[in-house]
Amino acid sequence: MIHVQHLHKTFRTRQGPLEAVRDVSFQIARGEIVGYLGPNGAGKSTTIKVLTGLLVPDRGRVEVGGLIPWEERRRHVARLGAVFGQRTTLWWDLPVQDSLELLRHVYRIPQARFRENLAAFTELLELGPFLGTPARALSLGQRMRADLAAALLHDPELLFLDEPTVGLDVVAKERIREFVRHVNREHGVTVLLTTHDLGDVERLARRVMIIDHGQLLYDGDLARLQTRYGSARELVVDFEEAPADPQVSGLELLGTDGPRVRYAFTGAAAGPIARVTAHAPVRDITVKEPDIEATVRRIYEGGLLRSGVG
Numbered sequence: 001m002i003h004v005q006h007l008h009k010t011f012r013t014r015q016g017p018l019e020a021v022r023d024v025s026f027q028i029a030r031g032e033i034v035g036y037l038g039p040n041g042a043g044k045s046t047t048i049k050v051l052t053g054l055l056v057p058d059r060g061r062v063e064v065g066g067l068i069p070w071e072e073r074r075r076h077v078a079r080l081g082a083v084f085g086q087r088t089t090l091w092w093d094l095p096v097q098d099s100l101e102l103l104r105h106v107y108r109i110p111q112a113r114f115r116e117n118l119a120a121f122t123e124l125l126e127l128g129p130f131l132g133t134p135a136r137a138l139s140l141g142q143r144m145r146a147d148l149a150a151a152l153l154h155d156p157e158l159l160f161l162d163e164p165t166v167g168l169d170v171v172a173k174e175r176i177r178e179f180v181r182h183v184n185r186e187h188g189v190t191v192l193l194t195t196h197d198l199g200d201v202e203r204l205a206r207r208v209m210i211i212d213h214g215q216l217l218y219d220g221d222l223a224r225l226q227t228r229y230g231s232a233r234e235l236v237v238d239f240e241e242a243p244a245d246p247q248v249s250g251l252e253l254l255g256t257d258g259p260r261v262r263y264a265f266t267g268a269a270a271g272p273i274a275r276v277t278a279h280a281p282v283r284d285i286t287v288k289e290p291d292i293e294a295t296v297r298r299i300y301e302g303g304l305l306r307s308g309v310g
């Protein structure tokens, strides 16, 4: 669906040329959901702008669904949808329903199709209570839901989501994620998701790409990122009683709190568990996985992967 090869984009700034994207290559297959991560200023938006046809790269080959985005913008745009968490595509003073109606004209969506999609999205996103409300009076969560419906009314094959859950509470985030999963699963919509919220990525994407300073640092499985670059796992052990000597060979002692002792370890848990249970009588053991947030932060900070992609 998306083919990017050796993409370069440099901006001219007062401080001189700024290489926003440097030699980025990736492919995204139809029906994938890919998380695109990177710290502020990493080059995510620049990549997306090239993919949507808003920016022309200096060098590189970009093809989306067989089209070169900036050369065939009209045909290209008809096949994609985009939601930017910080902006709305809805008309500020119009009731949501009227904005959607206007988009029907813009995209020349056949009436029957429009009605069908609107009914489906109204149900899935629970738009009913605020279809008559102007965009400016919507809560952030309602606005995001209306924007998602607006982006998908014309049955795009590809959806760009930029911070789709920013500022939302847990329930509202979950509703958005559920809907994205639905359109991906039921309609095969390919999704490129830019976010700082790793919860979005964990819930939606199996694959992540990480960019920093314009360079792709990682492209692969989220799970593999965790096993290869994650910090140590944690073993939380509740001994029958506080052990006189909590040290267990081969395990790093993290802390003690009465009978509860925490250890760090890497790799499989079976060995450490056997060693701990041989050490003293144990009531309960849990394994805590390192959180993905910490892993990604380590990658940004340490340039862990700079030597190569994946």
Ligand SMILES: Nc1ncnc2c1ncn2[C@@H]1O[C@H](COP(=O)(O)OP(=O)(O)OP(=O)(O)O)[C@@H](O)[C@H]1O
Residues within 6 Å of the ligand: 011, 012, 013, 018, 019, 020, 038, 039, 040, 041, 042, 043, 044, 045, 046, 047
């Ligand atoms: N039109 C422009 N003119 C000059 N510099 C730009 C322009 N657009 C982006 N940049 C610079 O290019 C670099 C990459 O920016 P980009 O917006 O792609 O980052 P980003 O990863 O999307 O960041 P964020 O998470 O903050 O949105 C930044 O240093 C930014 O300041």
